[in-house]
Amino acid sequence: MLKSTILSDYKRCGIKKVTFWILLKTFLIMPNPGLKFMTIFRLAQHFRRINRPLFFLFFLWLRNLKVKYGFDISYRTKIGKGFYIGHFGNVVIHGDTVIGDNCNISQGITFGVSNSGTSIGVPTIGNNVFIGPGACVFGNICIGNNVTIGANAVVTNDVPDSHTVLSPSISVINKDLSSFYIHNSDT
Numbered sequence: 001m002l003k004s005t006i007l008s009d010y011k012r013c014g015i016k017k018v019t020f021w022i023l024l025k026t027f028l029i030m031p032n033p034g035l036k037f038m039t040i041f042r043l044a045q046h047f048r049r050i051n052r053p054l055f056f057l058f059f060l061w062l063r064n065l066k067v068k069y070g071f072d073i074s075y076r077t078k079i080g081k082g083f084y085i086g087h088f089g090n091v092v093i094h095g096d097t098v099i100g101d102n103c104n105i106s107q108g109i110t111f112g113v114s115n116s117g118t119s120i121g122v123p124t125i126g127n128n129v130f131i132g133p134g135a136c137v138f139g140n141i142c143i144g145n146n147v148t149i150g151a152n153a154v155v156t157n158d159v160p161d162s163h164t165v166l167s168p169s170i171s172v173i174n175k176d177l178s179s180f181y182i183h184n185s186d187t
Helices: 002-012 020-029 033-050 052-069
Strands: 071-073 091-093 110-112 136-138
Touching (some): 002 033, 020 033, 033 052, 033 071, 052 071
Parallel strands (some): 110 136
């Protein structure tokens, strides 16, 4: 189970066969932050159940990678096979979130908890889901299979299978507000 899950993560990155040299390249020579993080993540989850001392070792390594790459993904998160992190930085996934197989996430995403309203809880993400840069998914909602969530979309309701979620269109107003944000300039 562990081996096939890790191999599916590597396959999503275009690596068909995992050898010692591929692992060396992934971890030392040309590190792929998402793949490196997910390998240690999978090992930490595996050893959490069977070997506490090894779990502690991988847990510490995982915490180091969290800080280094900006991935705040708890070892408790249930993530299916073939998980792909496109770019590193500002990835926040709540520890109770469930993510299906073959999902892609981009930088700046958040899967978070909602503490009020009708959807208190965390999201469940289906299979074959793409989450664009800056997208946020909040609450006890279900994102169906084969869903695309566009850049900067904020999702707080269920999304059925085979749908696309886009962020709202921009609004341009005729008012100069730059002086509220630009301070200490020479002009």
